[in-house]
Amino acid sequence: GENVEQHPSTLSVQEGDSAVIKCTYSDSASNYFPWYKQELGKRPQLIIDIRSNVGEKKDQRIAVTLNKTAKHFSLHITETQPEDSAVYFCAATSWQAGTALIFGKGTTLSVSS
Amino acid sequence: DGGITQSPKYLFRKEGQNVTLSCEQNLNHDAMYWYRQDPGQGLRLIYYSQIVNDFQKGDIAEGYSVSREKKESFPLTVTSAQKNPTAFYLCASTVTGGNTIYFGEGSWLTVV
Numbered sequence: 500g501e502n503v504e505q506h507p508s509t510l511s512v513q514e515g516d517s518a519v520i521k522c523t524y525s526d527s528a529s530n531y532f533p534w535y536k537q538e539l540g541k542r543p544q545l546i547i548d549i550r551s552n553v554g555e556k557k558d559q560r561i562a563v564t565l566n567k568t569a570k571h572f573s574l575h576i577t578e579t580q581p582e583d584s585a586v587y588f589c590a591a592t593s594w595q596a597g598t599a600l601i602f603g604k605g606t607t608l609s610v611s612s
Numbered sequence: 613d614g615g616i617t618q619s620p621k622y623l624f625r626k627e628g629q630n631v632t633l634s635c636e637q638n639l640n641h642d643a644m645y646w647y648r649q650d651p652g653q654g655l656r657l658i659y660y661s662q663i664v665n666d667f668q669k670g671d672i673a674e675g676y677s678v679s680r681e682k683k684e685s686f687p688l689t690v691t692s693a694q695k696n697p698t699a700f701y702l703c704a705s706t707v708t709g710g711n712t713i714y715f716g717e718g719s720w721l722t723v724v
Binding site: 500505533540541542543545548588599600601602603604605607 | 645647657670700712713715718
């Protein structure tokens with residue numbers, strides 16, 4: 500089955516800096532890669548996703564890149580703000596195979612002002 | 613997100629008891645999922661169901677049971693066989709074949 504590794508586990512940046520979180524996956528059949536943001540005690544919220552037919556996707560300060568050959572994908576947050584502080588999770592699945600979304604262990608991002 | 617309702621939000625279980633967490637969705641989604649989250653940890657898959665009357669075990673199914681008698685409902689029972697059930701439980705759903713997965717607000721289960 501799918502296995503998703505996520506690094507780093509914690510990340511501290513200064514306000515205005517960029518933050519990068521990286522994930523690798525094991526199942527070459529995976530074709531959908533979402534990123535979630537979770538605040539303490541709340542449910543995860545989708546912030547951006549990418550499908551395997553796309554190499555990069557951007558939404559304002561957030562971007563995701565995908566390297567299918569290397570089986571890794573990354574989240575890039577530019578111009579970080581204190582409200583970006585949260586836990587971020589990557590995930591992977593192959594919808595056609597009917598598999599479930601498998602998550603990485605999360606990255607705790609702290610943005611200090 | 614507002615289309616998935618989990619209850620109760622907080623639940624206390626005594627040793628040896630079975631408890632059931634409810635998950636209802638009105639999004640007409642085919643697939644439903646249960647995840648467990650421990651403090652400071654990621655989401656681990658317990659069970660999932662792609663269609664009514666069918667479900668599959670996830671990575672940590674031992675000590676849990678589910679049913680899918682209706683499309684909109686996917687209750688999770690935490691049995692006495694689950695020795696360390698204290699965690700945050702998240703139910704989710706999606707349309708089979710892709711698109712966004714939606715989460716409920718979660719249920720906190722504590723053993724007393």
